[in-house]
Amino acid sequence: MTGPVAGERVLVxxxxxxxxxxxxxxxxxxxxxxxxxxxxLHQDGADVPDRPCCSLDATSDARRVCDTLGIPHYVxxxxxxxxxxxxxxxxxxxxxxxxxxxxxxxxxxxxFRDLLHKADAIDAxxxxxxxxxxxxxxxxxxxxxxxxxPAKDQSYFLWGIDRTVxxxxxxxxxxxxxxxxxxxxxxxxxxxxxxxxxxDICFVPDGDxxxxxxxxxxxxxxxxxxxxxxxxxxxVVGEHDGFARFxxxxxxxxxxxxxxxxxxxxxxxxxxxxxxxxxxxxxxxGVVAHDVSWLVDAPxxxxxxxxxxxxxxxxxAATIIRLDDTVIELAFHEPVSAISPGQSLxxxxxxxxxxxxxxxxxxxxxxxxxxx
Amino acid sequence: xYLDHASTTPVRAEVLAAMEPFFGPRFGNPSSVHRxxxxxxxxxxxxRERLAVCLGAHPDEVCFTxxxxxxxxxxxxxxxxxxxxGGRTAAVTTxxxxxxxxxxxxxxxxxxxxxxxxxxxxxxxxxxxxxxRCIDTHVAVASVMWVNNEIGVMxxxxxxxxxxxxxxxxxxxxxxxxxxxxxINAATMPFDLLTLSGHKIGAPKGIGALFIRRNTPLEPxxxxxxxxxxxxxGTENVAFAVGLATAAELVxxxxxxxxxxxxxxxxxxxxxxxxxITDLVIHGEQAARAPHITNLSIPGTDSESMLMALDLxxxxxxxxxxCQSGSVSASHVLTAMGVPPSLANAALRISFGCLNDDAGIxxxxxxxxxxxxxxxxxxxxxx
Numbered sequence: 001m002t003g004p005v006a007g008e009r010v011l012v013x014x015x016x017x018x019x020x021x022x023x024x025x026x027x028x029x030x031x032x033x034x035x036x037x038x039x040x041l042h043q044d045g046a047d048v049p050d051r052p053c054c055s056l057d058a059t060s061d062a063r064r065v066c067d068t069l070g071i072p073h074y075v076x077x078x079x080x081x082x083x084x085x086x087x088x089x090x091x092x093x094x095x096x097x098x099x100x101x102x103x104x105x106x107x108x109x110x111x112f113r114d115l116l117h118k119a120d121a122i123d124a125x126x127x128x129x130x131x132x133x134x135x136x137x138x139x140x141x142x143x144x145x146x147x148x149x150p151a152k153d154q155s156y157f158l159w160g161i162d163r164t165v166x167x168x169x170x171x172x173x174x175x176x177x178x179x180x181x182x183x184x185x186x187x188x189x190x191x192x193x194x195x196x197x198x199x200d201i202c203f204v205p206d207g208d209x210x211x212x213x214x215x216x217x218x219x220x221x222x223x224x225x226x227x228x229x230x231x232x233x234x235x236v237v238g239e240h241d242g243f244a245r246f247x248x249x250x251x252x253x254x255x256x257x258x259x260x261x262x263x264x265x266x267x268x269x270x271x272x273x274x275x276x277x278x279x280x281x282x283x284x285x286g287v288v289a290h291d292v293s294w295l296v297d298a299p300x301x302x303x304x305x306x307x308x309x310x311x312x313x314x315x316x317a318a319t320i321i322r323l324d325d326t327v328i329e330l331a332f333h334e335p336v337s338a339i340s341p342g343q344s345l346x347x348x349x350x351x352x353x354x355x356x357x358x359x360x361x362x363x364x365x366x367x368x369x370x371x372x
Numbered sequence: 373x374y375l376d377h378a379s380t381t382p383v384r385a386e387v388l389a390a391m392e393p394f395f396g397p398r399f400g401n402p403s404s405v406h407r408x409x410x411x412x413x414x415x416x417x418x419x420r421e422r423l424a425v426c427l428g429a430h431p432d433e434v435c436f437t438x439x440x441x442x443x444x445x446x447x448x449x450x451x452x453x454x455x456x457x458g459g460r461t462a463a464v465t466t467x468x469x470x471x472x473x474x475x476x477x478x479x480x481x482x483x484x485x486x487x488x489x490x491x492x493x494x495x496x497x498x499x500x501x502x503x504x505r506c507i508d509t510h511v512a513v514a515s516v517m518w519v520n521n522e523i524g525v526m527x528x529x530x531x532x533x534x535x536x537x538x539x540x541x542x543x544x545x546x547x548x549x550x551x552x553x554x555x556i557n558a559a560t561m562p563f564d565l566l567t568l569s570g571h572k573i574g575a576p577k578g579i580g581a582l583f584i585r586r587n588t589p590l591e592p593x594x595x596x597x598x599x600x601x602x603x604x605x606g607t608e609n610v611a612f613a614v615g616l617a618t619a620a621e622l623v624x625x626x627x628x629x630x631x632x633x634x635x636x637x638x639x640x641x642x643x644x645x646x647x648x649i650t651d652l653v654i655h656g657e658q659a660a661r662a663p664h665i666t667n668l669s670i671p672g673t674d675s676e677s678m679l680m681a682l683d684l685x686x687x688x689x690x691x692x693x694x695c696q697s698g699s700v701s702a703s704h705v706l707t708a709m710g711v712p713p714s715l716a717n718a719a720l721r722i723s724f725g726c727l728n729d730d731a732g733i734x735x736x737x738x739x740x741x742x743x744x745x746x747x748x749x750x751x752x753x754x755x
Contacts, residue, residue, distance in 0.1 A: 035680075035684065037680075072683060072684065074679075074680045074683075076676055076680075077676060077701055117677075118676075118677060118680065121674075121677030121678075121680060121681055121747065122677070122680050122681050122684055123681070123684075
């Protein structure tokens with residue numbers, strides 16, 4: 001089992017929430033030389049009171065927790081990097097009719113790359129976070145496993161980090177439940193013990209992502225302008241007020257009057273169209289993902305793996321039918337519902353995260369390719 | 373090791389001792405008619421007189437404030453608001469002022485006035501011809517910082533004040549970093565308003581003073597009782613006023629010795645660092661500077677990482693302007709001087725003072741050189 005030993009310096013990314021507070025506390029308890037660092041990522045709503053993270057209050061909470069633990073605390077300004085790597089992508093993905101996960105890119109580029117540079121600067125051998133995932137060894141190599149508590153597992157958001165980072169990564173709370181985490185926080189006397197959990201994207205504190213898009217794209221952006229609701233047959237059945245308000249699998253805000261419950265099954269940005277259909281139309285037999293990245297040696301075409309197409313979806317068995325440096329295509333053993341372009345496709349072997357990619361499209365029908 | 377005296381200084385033991393009775397038996401309100409009140413009033417008046425002596429001022433020209441920010445706001449907004457109806461609606465300042473001055477001047481603009489910024493050169497010296505261009509009969513107040521808090525560069529305040537006065541312009545100077553570092557005499561120098569802060573000179577945070585020359589038009593910021601001639605209503609902080617006067621006297625008494633000591637310390641520090649880091653940049657190096665501040669950039673480093681690494685090795689200093697949440701962003705002072713972003717983002721402000729000696733400085737130089745070499749060398753391979 002890899003991990004820091006007493007006396008080694010660990011940089012802990014501290015959001016001001018209970019999870020990272022406890023991560024720091026456990027490492028202090030283990031005798032590590034812990035340094036808390038809070039990332040300042042954006043200018044939005046820094047002064048919104050009670051916001052769970054990235055606000056002045058959250059930064060103060062992190063500082064107070066570090067004070068309680070008797071460790072130093074710093075704030076690092078990563079606003080420019082975060083804007084370039086995460087915020088811009090978030091906006092452009094929605095503008096292209098996709099549903100991005102900014103947390104994945106933040107982990108890949110900000111937390112586990114830019115912040116790692118800060119760790120280098122302060123001679124910290126290790127970087128720790130309060131994610132619910134676990135580090136372990138397999139065949140002599142460090143691997144990342146799912147968090148032990150399936151209700152809290154956050155490994156889905158971590159597939160994109162650079163493989164070389166695994167050797168320096170510490171995830172102290174991945175074997176706990178949230179209840180256990182809060183109990184540890186209480187035991188250490190941390191002020192964040194009963195803090196409400198952040199559910200929203202940190203730069204969308206009110207959950208209104210359209211407001212953020214409007215700020216960046218303008219009111220008259222195509223993705224925020226009216227367009228048709230269509231059936232899969234092409235028939236127009238209504239008008240929506242901007243396809244960026246929709247995501248594949250969404251049920252809310254669709255026209256009524258159909259025998260079956262209707263869902264968004266596809267977004268066609270060039271035509272500003274939102275295609276809707278019954279539950280069956282959501283089923284995909286395959287998936288294509290790009291920006292593929294591996295945390296282990298890449299598997300091979302023909303291998304069977306388990307994949308997850310959204311954060312809380314069940315892992316589904318699938319066979320790899322195409323694979324190159326950046327693109328992967330898989331065939332599901334059973335159809336999978338609501339495959340949404342822009343979300344992550346995360347590939348597991350049991351509880352080990354193998355890697356992942358960004359979903360490009362689903363395949364309704366499977367092509368027969370030579371290698372199968 | 374504390375190398376951040378321009379941020380704040382510890383309260384001096386003598387100051388603490390002088391203040392102590394006012395947290396105990398001499399707790400009276402200076403406005404009360406009884407014995408307790410009288411005692412407090414006498415101490416407050418004494419403190420005012422003592423501070424006035426330190427400034428070459430009349431006692432009635434000393435107004436105690438909560439600190440530098442209040443003094444700057446009071447001076448600029450007070451002078452503007454009093455004179456705007458008379459057609460003097462502009463405020464002149466420089467882009468390298470403390471945020472307290474810049475934000476007060478922005479407020480003048482927000483209230484319908486005009487903000488005029490005088491150019492500075494690459495060394496942080498004010499462009500005199502541009503100052504002259506900015507001063508005319510529409511200007512209510514001009515404000516120029518005596519010693520810059522980030523780079524230590526000094527402006528020729530007496531001469532600028534004279535020029536402003538000749539044009540009927542009220543002249544203010546933020547002397548928060550200048551007091552005790554350069555001679556200040558209101559009897560011979562024509563500034564109208566001068567801001568002081570206690571915690572930069574060994575008095576507590578939360579006390580300062582504004583020198584207000586007699587007959588200077590100045591609308592109060594606060595409205596209330598008649599304390600301080602109605603200029604600054606509110607029950608006076610007697611203890612802190614006594615502390616400020618005591619600290620000011622001590623600083624002036626030690627000025628000659630301390631000035632020499634700090635100058636030698638800084639010169640040694642800069643010379644050693646230049647010798648070991650050949651591409652070192654010291655901002656404002658060619659300008660006249662107060663003795664206690666050096667602002668340097670080591671190319672290829674970043675201030676934020678350096679500050680963390682220095683702190684973890686027990687060395688405290690500053691970068692550019694610290695923002696509210698404690699993270700670091702490029703300094704507006706260096707930006708105004710035309711320092712490129714890559715160098716501005718590497719800037720460290722080191723400010724010497726009472727807590728430093730020669731041995732400590734040697735250690736600071738070693739640590740800085742070690743960190744610089746590490747930051748600029750190949751990244752560590754942890755394995």
